[in-house]
Amino acid sequence: MRKMNRALTATTGLQVQRAHKAPAKKVPVRAAAKPAVKPVKRAPAAVPEYRCTDDLATDRLLTKPVFIMSPVRSGSTLLRMLMNAHSQLHSPHELHIRRLEVGYGSKLSERAMDALDLSRGDLEHLLWDRVMHRELTRSGKDFIVEKTPSNAFVYRRIRDCWPDARFVFLLRHPVSIARSWHEGDPGKRTYEEACADALRYMKAVDNARKGLTGGHTVRYEELTADPGVRLRGICDFLGIDFEPSMLEYGKRDETQMQKGLGDWRDKIRTGTVQPGRELPKDDEIPEVLKPMCKAWGYLK
Secondary structure (H helix, E strand, O other): OHHHHHHHHHHOOOOOOOOOOOOOOOOOOOOOOOOOOOOOOOOOOOOOOOOOOOOHHHHOOOOOOEEEEOOOOOOHHHHHHHHHOOOOEEOOOOOOHHHOOOOOOOHHHHHHHHHOOOOHHHHHHHHHHHHHHHHHHHHOOOEEEEOOHHHHHHHHHHHHHOOOOEEEEEEOOHHHHHHHHHHHOOOOOOHHHHHHHHHHHHHHHHHHHHHOOOOEEEEHHHHHHOHHHHHHHHHHHHOOOOOHHHHHHHHOOHHHHOOOOHHHHHHHHHOOOOOOOOOOOHHHOOHHHHHHHHHOOOOO
């Protein structure tokens, strides 16, 4: 190009220059119309491979963690606070540990973990255990109690992660659960949608009750009617002494009076367990909830 321009300049006084492309004009894109129906939820991610540990002393920091398996809106916050008032039990807010995932930054890191006999699932279990152990250590207590309702969907993995875990199953009348789930955010879901959505959690808890051996079951209605008796039963199951201070949980957990507790706010202020709402009548049970009502003994 330089040689050619020198020749052209000497003979014609002109030069050749490379043409620059004009920038493409931006075409405004119309916003897509919102679909008339709700988008389909994505399928849950596949569970990564993991091994069931045979050396708890090496692989786990936690000892005998306690998991409350319950549907949404079944009184798990109330039970959590009652148990947290025990000098040996620490029950924090929902931890959602099942959503904590581990990824490899490179093939080298993956091969390095393979050499240690640690798959991605094993690494996630180490992370779960460390997070919960850190929370327990900060509390200064002996045992942690975790109550995230969605844990019921992965009860097998929790059992495999902590073979010495203990499970407390909390049940409530399915209609009361659905009503509370709807009333918690009526603009988000209709009562019919609340029934269907809450039923997923109920089925998960029911599957966990059948798949896990040696658990302890308590009903919300019995817990609110006679908390002392039910808490003594839980303490016996866990192998610890019942403490009367558990019934005065509100005086020991004032920070939980902030928003987000819904039905439990007044109970926390008084520091005592108040009776639950009246049980629904049989003719008030939607068809979709009748099988679960029968399975849990709320409908003959």
